[in-house]
Amino acid sequence: MDSTCFRWWLSNHQLHRERKERTPTRWMKAHKGELPAKELTLKVEGLIEGKEYEFHVAAINKAGQGPFSEPSEPRLAKPPYDVPEAPGKPEVSNIDATQMTVSWTPPESDGGSPITGYYVERKDTTSSKWVKVNKTPVKETTLRVKDLTERAEYQFRVSAENKAGVGPASEPSDVFMAKPPYDVPGKPDRPDITEVDRTHISISWSPPESDGGSPITNYLIERKDTTSTRWIKVTKETVIDTEYTIRDLTEGQTYEFRVAAVNKAGPGPFSEPPEPKTCKPPYDVPEAPGRPDVTEVDAEHMVITWTPPASRWRFSYYSLCC
Template sequence: PPTAPKDALVLENNPNRVVLSWSPPEYTGGRNDTRYVVECVDCGGARLVYEPASSLTDRQVTVRGLQPETAYTFRIFALNGVSEVAMATKLAWKSVSLRTGAATPSKPSSITVKIESSASVRVSWSSSDTLGGGGATEYELKFGEQLDPTKSTSYYTAADEYLLTGLTQGVTYMLQ
């Protein structure tokens, strides 16, 4: 059988998908029918999808069905036509470990604007139930005069409401 693949890399790392790549083994067993198998270590009942699905001849695979903000280890095996006969001996592998990224939170819903005074309004919203990896930690409100959107200002808050002050009567504002 061939030796382990070399240089296992994570080419892309997204909340639910990764792309893994590797170099061919140093020793192919003197054969030209090298193929690769990728397996997830300790993934339990996870329903992962590998693309391409089986007996890889290319040195890249996309793995889908991962959970956001989760640690994974993948083993990459190099096999050839005599590997099955030699299964009694341990096959060599290259492992790669990673942690998937956080999911992007959904946009807030039920946005309301309440006039507090002639110079202020309170903007409030509801957080979505589909906030991904852990929800939004901060919201950005862009606010400015509608006639000159280049002069908008961004306000940041972790709360689900914000009080905008310093407004001028008769001026139309835009809020994003």
């Protein structure tokens, strides 16, 4: 065996195919010179990344070269690592009218090379096109996405990058709408009429069950003459309390009222109006007293008795006629 050496050869099927050659596959010598018999390992240089190779070996002695071995399994010339796997499904938080925060978990496998950054893509639900959010990779697993369109709905996905390149995109996030982190308040309860007079009516109401996530800063009050279809704003002033007196009304006119709560998001829906109410004094004329009885008769006088009116309105005196 001292006089034995080995020759290593390689085959590049892909190379022939790319050149579209019709000749049979050609084996090429993988080294220069001869290899001593004690060498059982060889680093084959000069391969082309992305090409697939096979190898076979033959031994040589004084009698000449023996038969080649069976070819090795085909192997692709590539770096000793792959692109990362997909990151976890993105989560979305801190939603505002034009911004959202997107966060995710790293992929389970970095492909054998450390992750150098992430790319985030967004998609408006009215479109099928994914748009890259960041042109340069971010190292953190969170990104504040800006310049969104208010009231538009979005999905997000994330890809990781390493030395081998950019890996597959994650599962898309759920759908989220770009809007302020609060809504308009709910509807207040139907107002109560608490006082009626010739030219003013007082009302009170309960706040809505929900303030929409933002404190109520004002109440809008509107009135409507029952002969009209137009609601008119009662005051331009800020109303914080849940009661208000509407003044400068017309005696004898019948009105309806409604109330809406306001917060940072704007005015909420108006309440249902109470029963229409007519402007008039807070009392009516008394009802008729009971039928008089003549209890005593004389030549020049009679004594009359009667019962008071059934209504409880206060009155000062009676008028008696005969």
